[in-house]
Amino acid sequence: MTAIELVVLDMAGTTVLDGGVVERAFQRASERTGVADRLPWDDALAYVRRTMGMSKIDVFTHLSGGDVAAATAATAAFEGAYAELVAEDGITEIPGAAATIRSLRDAGLTVALTTGFSPMTRDAILTALHWHDLVDFALSPVDAGRGRPAPDMILLAALRAQVSSVSAIAVAGDTTSDVDSGLRAGAGLVAGVLSGAHGRAQFEAAGAHVVLADVTELPAALG
Structure with a gap:
C-alpha cells in the first residue's frame, strides 16, 4: 500500500x-415542513437511515419527490433542528x-x-x-x-x-x-x-x- x-x-x-441526533433532527424537520408526507413515516425514516452520510439537500430532494424548493426549506429546518438538539443535549x-x-x-x-x-x-x-x-x-x-x-x-x-x-x-x-x-x-x-x-x-x-x-x-x- x-x-x-x-x-x-x-x-x-x-x-x-451521534446519539440519534440526526434522526431526531430529521423528525423535527419533517414535522415542521411536511417534506416526507408523501411517504409512510417508516419508509421515510428507513430512507434516511440508508442514506446517512449523504448531502442533506439530496436526501430531502428525494423525499420531496424532486421538489427543490421544498427540499431547500426542509434542509434549513433540519439544520436548525440539529442546532437545537446540540444546544439541548450537548455534543x-x-x-x-x-x-x-x-x-x-x-x-x-x-x-x-x-x-x-x-x-x-x-x-x-x-x-x-x-x-x-x-x-x-x-x-x-x-x-x-x-x-x-x-x-x-x-x-x-x-x-x-x-x-x-x-x-x-x-x-x-x-x-x-x-x-x-x-x-x-x-x-x-x-x-x-x-x-x-x-x-x-x-x-x-x-x-x-x-x-x-x-x-x-x-x-x-x-x-
Missing part, C-alpha cells in the same frame, strides 16, 4: 457521537477520536473532516468540541460541489493537502456513502467504522477495504 499522506474522516458517527466525541486525530497529525499526516452538513452546522459542531485547531480543515458538500457518495470532498481535500497520489489517501466513515465516496476517489485505504449508522455486512457489500470497531483502530490499520 502507498504510504498514507492524508486521512479523511467523517464527522457524525465516526469522530462525533461529544467518539471516545478517543481527538487523541487519534492528534496522533495522526503528530505522525506527519494531514487530517481533514468531511460531513453532509452545511458549513454553519459543521462549524457549530467544531466550536462545541473545540476542534477548530484539531484538524487541518473541514469540508461540506457546498465547498466541493457535490456531497457523498460523489468523491468531490475527498478530491478537494487531496488538492488542499497536495498529496502525491490519490492512493496516498485513507478514508474512514460510519456509512456506506463514506465507503462509496472513498472508492470513487481512488483512496488507498477505505475503512468502515462500526460506531455509527451501518454494520459490517453493509460495509463488506459496499467494498470497504477494512472494517474497524471505531476510529481509534485506524492508525494500526495504516500500518
